[in-house]
Amino acid sequence: MTQPKTIVEKIWDQHVVHLEKGKPDLLYIDLHLIHEVTSPQAFEGLRMNDRSVRRPERTYATMDHNVPTRERHIIKDAVSKKQMETLKQNCDEFGIPLADIDHPDQGIVHVIGPELGLTQPGKTIVCGDSHTSTHGAFGALAFGIGTSEVEHVLATQTLWQAPPKTLNVKVNGELGTGVTAKDLILAVIGKYGVRFGTGYVIEYTGDAIRSLTMEQRMTVCNMSIEAGARAGLISPDETTVEYLRGKRHVPEGQAFDEARDEWLALASDEGAVYDHTLEIDASEIEPQVTWGTNPGMCLPVSASVPDPAEATTDNKRAEIEHALNYMDLQPNQPISDIAIEHVFIGSCTNSRISDLQKAAEIVRGKTVHSSVTAIVVPGSQSVKQQAEAEGLDVVFKQAGFEWRDAGCSMCLAMNDDVIPPGERCASTSNRNFEGRQGTDARTHLVSPEMAAAAAITGHFTDVRQFTNALQH
Amino acid sequence: MEPIRKHEGLVYPLNRSNVDTDQIIPKQFLKRIERQGFGQFLFYNWRFHHDGSQKEDFSLNQPKYDGTSILVAGENFGCGSSREHAPWALEDYGFKVILAPSFADIFFNNCIKNGILAVTLPEEEISQLIQKAENETYHLTADLKNQVIYDNEGFKTSFEVNDYQKEMLINGWDDISVTLTHENKIKQYESKKVGV
Ligand code: SF4
Numbered sequence: 001m002t003q004p005k006t007i008v009e010k011i012w013d014q015h016v017v018h019l020e021k022g023k024p025d026l027l028y029i030d031l032h033l034i035h036e037v038t039s040p041q042a043f044e045g046l047r048m049n050d051r052s053v054r055r056p057e058r059t060y061a062t063m064d065h066n067v068p069t070r071e072r073h074i075i076k077d078a079v080s081k082k083q084m085e086t087l088k089q090n091c092d093e094f095g096i097p098l099a100d101i102d103h104p105d106q107g108i109v110h111v112i113g114p115e116l117g118l119t120q121p122g123k124t125i126v127c128g129d130s131h132t133s134t135h136g137a138f139g140a141l142a143f144g145i146g147t148s149e150v151e152h153v154l155a156t157q158t159l160w161q162a163p164p165k166t167l168n169v170k171v172n173g174e175l176g177t178g179v180t181a182k183d184l185i186l187a188v189i190g191k192y193g194v195r196f197g198t199g200y201v202i203e204y205t206g207d208a209i210r211s212l213t214m215e216q217r218m219t220v221c222n223m224s225i226e227a228g229a230r231a232g233l234i235s236p237d238e239t240t241v242e243y244l245r246g247k248r249h250v251p252e253g254q255a256f257d258e259a260r261d262e263w264l265a266l267a268s269d270e271g272a273v274y275d276h277t278l279e280i281d282a283s284e285i286e287p288q289v290t291w292g293t294n295p296g297m298c299l300p301v302s303a304s305v306p307d308p309a310e311a312t313t314d315n316k317r318a319e320i321e322h323a324l325n326y327m328d329l330q331p332n333q334p335i336s337d338i339a340i341e342h343v344f345i346g347s348c349t350n351s352r353i354s355d356l357q358k359a360a361e362i363v364r365g366k367t368v369h370s371s372v373t374a375i376v377v378p379g380s381q382s383v384k385q386q387a388e389a390e391g392l393d394v395v396f397k398q399a400g401f402e403w404r405d406a407g408c409s410m411c412l413a414m415n416d417d418v419i420p421p422g423e424r425c426a427s428t429s430n431r432n433f434e435g436r437q438g439t440d441a442r443t444h445l446v447s448p449e450m451a452a453a454a455a456i457t458g459h460f461t462d463v464r465q466f467t468n469a470l471q472h
Numbered sequence: 473m474e475p476i477r478k479h480e481g482l483v484y485p486l487n488r489s490n491v492d493t494d495q496i497i498p499k500q501f502l503k504r505i506e507r508q509g510f511g512q513f514l515f516y517n518w519r520f521h522h523d524g525s526q527k528e529d530f531s532l533n534q535p536k537y538d539g540t541s542i543l544v545a546g547e548n549f550g551c552g553s554s555r556e557h558a559p560w561a562l563e564d565y566g567f568k569v570i571l572a573p574s575f576a577d578i579f580f581n582n583c584i585k586n587g588i589l590a591v592t593l594p595e596e597e598i599s600q601l602i603q604k605a606e607n608e609t610y611h612l613t614a615d616l617k618n619q620v621i622y623d624n625e626g627f628k629t630s631f632e633v634n635d636y637q638k639e640m641l642i643n644g645w646d647d648i649s650v651t652l653t654h655e656n657k658i659k660q661y662e663s664k665k666v667g668v
Contacts, residue, residue, distance in 0.1 A: 017661045018654050023636045026654060028661055038555065040505035051648070054658075066503065079503040086505050130554040130578060144578055146556035148585035156651045158658060162634070194490060195548050198577060228551065230577050294490050294551075315546075319489065412553075414499045421522065433494040433552060435517050 004269035007235050008166050008201050011141045011266065015124050017158055024162040030123040032153045033109045034061040034096065036087040037414070038128030042151035043090040054157045056095040060118055063087060063101055064108045065414050069377050069404035072101055076416060094154075107380020107406040110134040110348035114218065115380055117247025121236040121263035126153055131348050131430065133224040136233030137217035138240055139266055141201070143230040165275040167200035167229065171208040173283040178464035180358075181216035182350060182428070182447035184208065185223040186288035188280055190298035197229025200275065203268060204234050208282035214243040215352045222349045223430050226295040235267035289335050289460050290432045290445040292323035297432070299335060301450065301462045307331035326434055327442050328422070336460050338444070340424045343374035343455040344437070345401075345448050347411035347429035351379030355428065355448040356387050360395045362452035362463065368400035369458030375402040375417070377409040401455070413437045426454040473587040475644030479568045480613040481541030484532060485605035489546035493558040493579060496550065502557050510557055511564030531606075542569045542612050544601045550579025559586045569614045571621070573598050584637050587644060589616055591631045600627075616641060 005013075018026035039061070046052070053059060066080040075081040084101065091098040099105040105112055110131055113119040119135045125142035126132060128150040135142035145159070153159055175184060202224050204217075212220065217234050224232025234240075241260050244250045251259050286300035299306075305324065308331060311317035324331065329338065345351070345359050356378065368374045376396050378384035384406055387393055393403045410417040411429040419425050419441035428451050429436075432443040446454070449463045457466075501513040518530045526533050532540075543562065549572040550558060559582045562570070570588060573595040583590040591614065593601075604610045604623075614621050616638060622628040640647060651658075 014665075018657045024634075026651065026657070028658070028665070030666070037502050041507045041556075044505070044507070049648070077503070083503050083505060128554060128556075130552065144554040146554055146559075146578060146582035146585060148556060148582065152648050152651065155648050156658065157662075158651060158654075160636070160647060160651070194551060195574065198548070198574065225552075228548070228576060294492070315489065322488075412494075412499050414502065431492075431494070431552060433492045435498055436494055439498075439517060439522065 004271040004273070006166050006203060006268045006272040006274060007139055007233060007266050008141060008164065008203065011122055011124065012163055014122065024160040026158050027124060027161045029126055029153050029157055029159055030058060031113070031118055031125045032059045033113055033125065033127035033132070034059060034150070035065055035109050035127070035129065036063050036083045037065045038147050039090065039150055040083065040086045041147050042128070042154060043094070045151040046094075046154060051155045053094040053096060053154045058157060059096045059154070060113070061087060061091050061096050062099040062106055062109050062112055065408045065412065067101055067405075067407040068415050069407045069409045069417060072405055080415065104381055107383065108348045108351065108408055110222065111351060111379030111383065114138065114214070115247070115382060117244060117250035120244065120250065121240060122266050126159065130225045131222050133230065133232045134218050134222040134348055136221040136224065136231055137214060138244070139233055139236035139263065141231055141233065144225065164201040164231070165199055167197060167202045168274040168277040169202050169204050170277060170279045171204065171206040171282050172279060173208055173281045174211065175208055175282045175285060178449065179285050179287060180447040180449060181212055181219040183285055183288045184282060185220045186290065186295065186298045186445065187285040189223065189227050189296050190288065191280060192227065192278060194226060194294050194296040195228045196278070197224060197227035197232070200229050202227065202229045202232040203274070204232060205268070209234055210237065213354065214239060215354045218352070219349055223295065226430060236263045237267065287447065287450050287463055289450065290443075291327065291329060291335060292320070293326055293432055293434050295430065295432060295445060297323055298445070301335055301460055303335055305329045305331060305333045305335065336462065338424070339371070339459045340426045340444070340454055341372060342419055342423060342425035343372055343451050344377070344410040344425055344427040344429065345375070345451050346377030346379065346409050348379065348408075349430045350428035350448045351377060351383065353383050353386050356383070356392050357390070359448040359452040360392045362449055362466065363399040363401070363456060364395050366399050366456045368455050372455050372458055374400065374455040375404055375410065377404045377417070378406050380406045410437055426451045426460065473644045473646060476568060476587055476589055476641050477617050478613065478615045479541065479589070480611060481568065482537065482539055483542045483544055483601065483605040483610045483612050484537045484540035485602040486543060486545040487602050487606070490548045490551055491545055492552035493550055493555050494552055496558040497555065497561040502555060507560060508564060510561035511566070514561040514565045536609060539566070541566050542571065542614065543567050544571045544598060544605060546598070547573040547595070549575050551576040554578045554582070556582045556586070559583050559588055563588055571598060571601065584640060585647075587641060589614055589641060591621065591633070593621070593629060593631060597629055
């Protein structure tokens, strides 16, 4: 019998173009996704060296980071506008398909790849964006790259990569009611910190992962980079196959059946060896809220803000003090007492149709708290359309949410959607870094359900009590 | 890309861990379509007030660090976004060498591609270097060829670097031209696996 292999080893072996001792491997890239922010200098580099794009048909571009989410055509910032125009010119010049701002397929790059069926098991996928790990949900090896590497892939359709170490994050048991995929990944990062994945590709395994839907798996893989891992993936199974059936770029008929067999064969073999394994019990996870300035600074909603005096080392104490100071929080303050002024439901972590459906269930028939401004930004124009077909826009608007067009929006506040200095936001995005949502803005990461509940009550509220209270 | 073999420079200590690329260069400066000119925005929110005036208490603004080219920082330096604008800003500001106990993967790669020597050193050595650079005008030499870092007061340590990355840095190579020497292999792969 051949040696059992992990999915990472299988994908790697299938993509090596050139091997040489003392060098990284030259790896073939199946799909290269592009957006307006990290590509202009790469195209400029091609032009300067008189190079072309090797495989434009394996490249797909969209505009997401900068785009306005209301009044699409009024781009106030001249530099943003220039960046978007530059992408269009570059795509025209090099023959790359582009879902621009007027295109029905436009959306956040990590939402539309899967939606269009471009993302498939076994593919190597790169994008000049660290959340490319999202596509790993399908059993693809997907990771973020810098602009020099974007240029390299455009020119050669390959990348130099050292084979990664593999980390098995095994999530046993079952998530409780009201506890989401977002809580799961936040709890993992809260437990093991923001560095445990550095140098590894994470494979998520275990019963709790198997029972997640594809959209939930994307939420989990999305945040792999917040643990330091360039990529995170999940072996394909019937859930993966069923999600892909009928998607635009997925083969049909007999070709689909063949693809299905290949996809399922990619799953890590029984007995495959990982460089490291971590385990966590899903049933212990509660709804999470971040209190600090990195995603590892995260606790259950029932907990209280940490006290720097109880830190075990000087470094940790300084880190907590710095974070509390930035976040304007007091040691031992109950998390459920923290009042918020803004709610953002969106981003490549949580802006898919099921995220919006879940949040809508919470807000249906309620009113956004008078001191809260709340917005919903669907991940793609097609998510938006589907939500509208289901009447979710009406549910949100009646409750007092703003209903926007697709884009990254307040996840990184590069467009006009910015949190003012000193104000506080419950956000379904993935980064609570200083200044991420606006200079001196304070971000708390939560699930869509928790964000929706906070919008109604004006402070963090355990969504499980909230739903119980509703039933009584 | 400028080759880097040996570099001697003034050390700037940044005693923080998990410095993310949003801090190194905030997103409002990512909209430019050029590669140059990002140094002025380096650590922007730490260096400047809302009105654009300098924050005197942020150490990089102190005259004693003028002309610094070696950055020593805490663990997990460069975490977060993949933006290559972060190394562009560091390089444009004048940094040639970065020393830390650990780096985020994508950031580390981006440094190599831009001719910045990023070196991992043990935590104790980093704390020692940070302390020295906080207290005095402190210079270090990074010798990539011999893989050592030293000062002229007797401190000397060796470091690991992957052979391939060392070769790229020392020669200032652009790796696209190296890859294109394997054009035949790429073609072969494509005709076999993906169809032309
Ligand atoms: S939604 Fe946020 S994290 Fe995702 S690609 Fe856009 S900016 Fe990056």
